[in-house]
Amino acid sequence: MLKQTPLTALHRELGARMVDFGGWDMPVNYGSQIEEHHAVRRDCGLFDVSHMLPVDFRGAGVRDFLRSLVANNVDKLQTSGKALYSCMLNEAGGVIDDLIIYFMDESWFRIVVNAGTADKDIAWMVAQRDKTAPGIEIAPRRDLAMVAVQGPNAAAKLWNALPGSQQLTENLKPFNAVVVGEMFLARTGYTGEDGFEVMIPAKAAPFFWRTLLEEGAHSCGLGARDTLRLEAGMNLYGQDMDETQSPLESGLAWTVDMKSERDFVGRAALQSSEITRQLVGLVLLDKGVLRSHQKVFTKNGEGEITSGTFSPTLQQSIALARIPLGIAPGEEVEVEIRDKKLKAKVVKYPFVRNGKALI
Amino acid sequence: MTIPADLKYTPSHEWVRVETDGTLTVGITHHAQDLLGDMVFIEAPAAGRTLGKGEECAVVESVKAASDVYAPVAGEVIAANGEVESSPELVNQDAYSAWLFKLKPANAADVGDLLDAAAYQKLVESEAH
Numbered sequence: 001m002l003k004q005t006p007l008t009a010l011h012r013e014l015g016a017r018m019v020d021f022g023g024w025d026m027p028v029n030y031g032s033q034i035e036e037h038h039a040v041r042r043d044c045g046l047f048d049v050s051h052m053l054p055v056d057f058r059g060a061g062v063r064d065f066l067r068s069l070v071a072n073n074v075d076k077l078q079t080s081g082k083a084l085y086s087c088m089l090n091e092a093g094g095v096i097d098d099l100i101i102y103f104m105d106e107s108w109f110r111i112v113v114n115a116g117t118a119d120k121d122i123a124w125m126v127a128q129r130d131k132t133a134p135g136i137e138i139a140p141r142r143d144l145a146m147v148a149v150q151g152p153n154a155a156a157k158l159w160n161a162l163p164g165s166q167q168l169t170e171n172l173k174p175f176n177a178v179v180v181g182e183m184f185l186a187r188t189g190y191t192g193e194d195g196f197e198v199m200i201p202a203k204a205a206p207f208f209w210r211t212l213l214e215e216g217a218h219s220c221g222l223g224a225r226d227t228l229r230l231e232a233g234m235n236l237y238g239q240d241m242d243e244t245q246s247p248l249e250s251g252l253a254w255t256v257d258m259k260s261e262r263d264f265v266g267r268a269a270l271q272s273s274e275i276t277r278q279l280v281g282l283v284l285l286d287k288g289v290l291r292s293h294q295k296v297f298t299k300n301g302e303g304e305i306t307s308g309t310f311s312p313t314l315q316q317s318i319a320l321a322r323i324p325l326g327i328a329p330g331e332e333v334e335v336e337i338r339d340k341k342l343k344a345k346v347v348k349y350p351f352v353r354n355g356k357a358l359i
Numbered sequence: 360m361t362i363p364a365d366l367k368y369t370p371s372h373e374w375v376r377v378e379t380d381g382t383l384t385v386g387i388t389h390h391a392q393d394l395l396g397d398m399v400f401i402e403a404p405a406a407g408r409t410l411g412k413g414e415e416c417a418v419v420e421s422v423k424a425a426s427d428v429y430a431p432v433a434g435e436v437i438a439a440n441g442e443v444e445s446s447p448e449l450v451n452q453d454a455y456s457a458w459l460f461k462l463k464p465a466n467a468a469d470v471g472d473l474l475d476a477a478a479y480q481k482l483v484e485s486e487a488h
Contacts, residue, residue: 032396032397032451033397034397034422034448223396223422227422287400288400288420289400289420289422289425310399310400310420310422312422317399317400338418338425
């Protein structure tokens with residue numbers, strides 16, 4: 001039996017095409033995933049991301065514990081509500097998961113982890129806690145639903161849907177969150193547009209979704225979620241990196257803070273590792289569609305596409321690929337698609353930001 | 360959506376219309392485009408190409424997957440639909456008017472081996488989840 005979110009019944013009522021997404025019964029689209037993609041870039045889309053998991057860390061010493069748990073530096077979080085994107089590494093420097101950490105106060109941090117890795121992450125975090133910080137309470141919040149409201153009109157529609165929220169979130173900067181009653185509103189997202197990820201009690205979710213639909217928001221599924229995040233140059237765990245890969249070969253060096261003496265799990269391995277590959281953006285110059293695992297041929301050897309798709313905003317196929325070092329943006333490579341070698345250009349990513357093409 | 364009774368079908372979800380001059384017009388069915396989702400890339404075979412029955416001759420790609428299209432009978436390609444190649448979404452909008460290519464069959468009688476609408480309907484129902 002597939003796992004349900006608090007919104008599964010509503011998705012079916014709205015006519016969603018449902019799929020098994022890592023054991024979860026999730027909507028992949030409600031009709032046309034390309035229309036849903038455009039709705040987010042131009043207006044406002046809603047995503048059920050309740051399969052992801054908020055985890056609350058409470059107690060004295062949480063900050064200290066997190067300093068060594070994750071590769072980015074939580075000391076960057078000094079004001080309540082500020083958030084940080086980070087990888088959590090194993091001792092070999094491989095990525096266990098990528099996650100967002102919210103600092104609420106010195107005795108409460110919230111971390112949101114991916115759905116497919118939630119069990120693994122909790123087990124790891126608990127083991128580390130037991131070893132180094134036994135007083136910390138770790139509370140997975142399966143009682144919460146999470147809805148992402150994304151697009152240039154997301155804020156306006158959210159404010160109409162939630163009277164009183166405008167005053168509290170109008171000046172909320174990106175990568176900051178605020179608690180409003182039972183709701184946790186974070187100005188974060190996985191689309192490259194303005195918007196919020198809203199964590200609310202499960203039973204409040206269907207009404208919240210319906211209210212936003214009444215304000216003109218569009219229901220969007222996992223299909224559009226993937227094309228949006230790829231245009232925005234955002235990694236997908238399990239596809240663009242996994243436990244066998246270093247963040248330094250996954251385009252995530254910017255999330256690893258080794259500026260101070262701070263020790264964290266995986267630091268030693270990273271410092272002694274030799275980097276031989278890089279994650280780059282690709283745009284297909286010939287007609288076709290780039291997809292995961294297609295071979296990439298460069299002047300310095302072979303690589304592989306980690307994520308590929310057709311970009312609805314750019315009307316071209318784009319991808320992230322792990323290739324040898326020494327290939328720079330602007331250079332051409334070849335991609336093997338169904339026994340033919342097609343031309344692609346290496347580009348810096350993101351490919352799209354705030355609805356505009358960057359490539 | 361009802362399956363047009365005047366067309367023939369293959370188990371691989373192509374539809375075939377027998378024209379008055381004996382040539383065949385080939386596309387993919389509504390069921391096929393529904394499974395694949397939004398089309399983004401279509402490559403039809405070039406005119407002049409000779410195909411064997413069941414030979415891979417075209418590709419339809421949606422955002423989520425690529426799917427091969429097979430020749431329903433042996434024959435020679437006489438035309439490819441450039442309009443559909445430029446606007447793949449036409450297949451999603453109306454699969455039975457968005458033809459992919461036209462074929463001159465090697466043997467007129469081969470069309471008799473194809474499924475009629477009722478048989479195709481049964482096939483689709485048996486595949487339903």
